[in-house]
């Protein structure tokens with residue numbers, strides 16, 4: 066197995082060839098902010114929060130979808146990157162309808178955590194207040210589009226882990242929205258096995274269990290990673306750490 | 310003897326169809342029958358774009374007296390056109406032709422340069438009038454010249470149509486420079502009104518009803534063109550494989566299959582200096598090498614005919630006017646990179662291009678396919694047509710691949726580039742339609758020949774480029790010119806400047822990914838680097854001329870609105886950032902701007918540009934940033950609009 070060595074924020078790091086820059090950063094003990102990335106799922110590079118500067122590259126790279134390479138000189142915490150990240154979080158808040166105080170995920174939301182981390186107490190961009198719906202047709206779960214950040218983690222979890230591919234994203238640009246089945250009420254989609262993978266993968270309070278109310282949401286966000294490892298190690302039955 | 314053939318070429322491109330081209334052609338057929346003429350006595354042929362699309366429908370007449378050209382002819386004048394094509398010139402038509410110095414003449418023209426139906430007169434869309442040569446002298450095709458030395462396998466066929474041998478000859482010199490000579494800019498485009506009574510010829514004889522429609526084929530708009538990609542567009546019937554073959558189609562593919570190794574083909578392309586015409590200008594030879602040199606296994610080739618930029622119709626012109634040239638270029642590319650399967654991806658908004666390509670592919674299949682049918686080789690290339698569904702982002706190469714595979718048209722991060730991993734995981738070559746359509750001529754004449762076209766001052770921009778000229782310009786249409794030409798030549802000399810003689814404000818190039826070049830920089834050359842240096846791009850060839858009435862913040866708002874609509878929504882900066890940029894621009898335009906808005910605009914534009922996933926988001930701020938750079942005053946004024954009277958520029962709290 067070949068190894069790449071690189072420098073991240075001045076620290077030398079060695080990673081397996083083929084590892085992502087995100088893995089390399091973690092190897093160096095640096096926690097990059099991420100939203101669309103979830104261990105155990107294929108990365109897509111959609112939220113642009115994990116951007117890092119690599120010497121010799123004209124623009125910053127999304128660490129989750131970029132391979133680490135020999136000799137790279139990487140910076141993860143420049144003033145420019147901090148500005149970009151803060152603007153990204155502001156854009157997320159301005160784009161949806163986020164009222165944390167009454168949200169199921171209050172206290173367990175990755176977007177909220179990020180806002181705290183980048184020091185965003187308000188968005189400088191005017192809120193769009195889009196008209197979005199809530200899909201409460203499923204017997205076990207609810208989808209609140211107002212809090213959806215279109216990260217597609219639910220879609221990938223359903224497709225890659227459960228193999229059901231219930232979710233897709235319809236429309237374009239600001240009108241993008243998550244759709245179940247053939248743009249049906251979720252509860253009518255026969256392909257849904259009610260496994261709850263999507264709910265556990267969701268970084269925000271957009272997907273939650275029906276009975277949850279404000280602040281109740283306690284997703285198992287490591288479920289995807291655990292399942293993926295279990296598969297790699299051929300642990301086909303629930304054993305030890307594999308959640309129900 | 311072909312010179313004696315009298316022929317009417319009726320433009321059957323989209324623009325001319327919209328202008329009533331089909332009705333006119335039918336009226337011409339009826340008029341020919343009414344005049345008791347046989348088909349061979351007056352050939353009436355549907356052809357691709359004749360370039361001056363803004364005056365459609367266009368009709369060109371070729372005869373022993375040279376070529377004549379009419380635009381905006383109503384069907385009622387069909388019999389007059391037939392009469393004119395038969396050589397019955399009437400007085401009065403001198404109105405629009407400044408100097409038809411030679412009377413019509415029977416018999417073969419002295420300047421005749423035809424051989425067995427194949428032109429030896431590359432850059433001339435028009436038969437030269439006797440004794441009058443708007444083009445530089447053309448050296449005859451020399452079969453011993455190195456580039457073309459390997460005669461095609463089917464050497465008994467008519468000789469190759471050979472483009473001019475001397476690319477350094479000044480194309481421009483012989484042409485008249487009066488931009489108003491082509492048409493009277495004050496006359497409405499399709500006017501059938503009598504000609505200007507003050508014109509000298511008008512009073513002498515009964516007025517020729519065609520006179521107001523007559524155009525001058527020697528006007529710089531035509532004369533300064535250098536058709537390479539479009540050398541057969543407007544000459545051949547795009548629905549006829551035989552016509553294309555008569556004009557040399559697939560001759561270079563035959564030569565490649567029988568005489569050249571794939572590496573030799575790539576050498577020729579690399580030597581030509583050809584760069585991608587789809588916008589980014591990536592060296593084509595390098596891209597072909599990258600695909601060819603991937604580990605062994607299947608490969609794919611794709612022609613990108615999505616062309617979604619507003620104001621761009623170069624690729625449409627190629628696909629509608631000469632579909633076989635694109636297919637030959639794609640087939641040669643496939644041979645050069647080792648692919649046996651390819652796709653042509655065309656946007657659904659181009660129904661005529663789709664129809665022509667479908668017909669072209671069917672005609673090839675009916676002959677037995679590219680290899681066995683056209684080239685006598687077992688080479689099994691198959692090419693399929695895919696029709697897009699109207700998303701601009703599907704022109705982006707990775708989104709296009711997703712679309713071909715039946716998925717949602719969203720881009721993915723690169724690397725891996727399609728050249729490494731594309732359709733079905735196979736290395737995939739994606740080139741723009743115009744890039745591929747340049748390939749047959751490059752192989753015929755040699756890479757060095759193509760590389761010599763252009764201005765020595767612009768070493769990075771070789772060959773010719775097709776531009777679509779539109780907006781507030783007098784002559785709207787398609788021009789193919791050598792790169793390195795000053796923008797002014799295209800816009801003022803060829804295009805005739807701004808309608809009504811108004812001063813030009815700027816030229817927008819590259820559509821929603823591009824920028825504006827202000828009037829003061831009109832001497833900028835058509836050069837990838839020079840234009841990028843000004844914050845604009847050479848882009849795919851859209852060129853929109855802006856008159857004094859255009860407000861730059863509104864222009865920026867228009868393009869930002871386009872990106873808001875066309876963003877695929879995958880990545881945040883483009884999906885949400887363009888929306889906020891558009892909202893900020895709205896505020897400025899509506900006079901609600903506040904102090905600090907310009908800085909906010911620039912900061913957000915910089916973020917969207919730097920952090921978006923694909924080229925759409927990365928270039929979406931370009932029109933805004935380039936107009937901010939060259940017309941900042943207009944933005945400052947708009948900002949001040951809301952807070953008038955406040956010297957600090959702040960909003961009245």
Ligand SMILES: Cc1cc2nc3c(=O)[nH]c(=O)nc-3n(C[C@H](O)[C@H](O)[C@H](O)COP(=O)(O)O)c2cc1C
Pocket residue numbers: 584585586587588589590591593596613614615616617618701702703704705706707739740741742744745849923924925
């Ligand atoms: C948003 C976007 C739209 C694009 N649209 C087109 C298009 O319509 N036609 C095209 O040829 N290339 C388009 N491109 C460029 C292609 O991604 C690709 O670079 C090109 O087809 C490569 O061909 P070339 O090297 O011959 O230029 C677009 C790129 C982006 C980012």
Ligand code: SF4
Pocket residue numbers: 162163164165166168169170171172174175176177212269270271
């Ligand atoms: S999803 Fe997260 S950010 Fe949005 S309202 Fe809920 S807790 Fe707040």
Ligand code: SF4
Pocket residue numbers: 212213214215216217218219220243263266267268269271272
């Ligand atoms: S529902 Fe949740 S996981 Fe799915 S796209 Fe929206 S925010 Fe992401």
Ligand code: SF4
Pocket residue numbers: 702719720875876877878879880881883884921922923924925926927
């Ligand atoms: S930049 Fe725009 S078009 Fe490109 S991936 Fe992002 S959202 Fe989609």
Ligand code: FES
Pocket residue numbers: 098099100101102109110111112113114115116127128129130
């Ligand atoms: S975590 Fe890398 S782009 Fe979202």
Ligand code: FES
Pocket residue numbers: 320321322323324325326357358359360361362363365366367786787
């Ligand atoms: S389409 Fe007829 S001249 Fe261009």
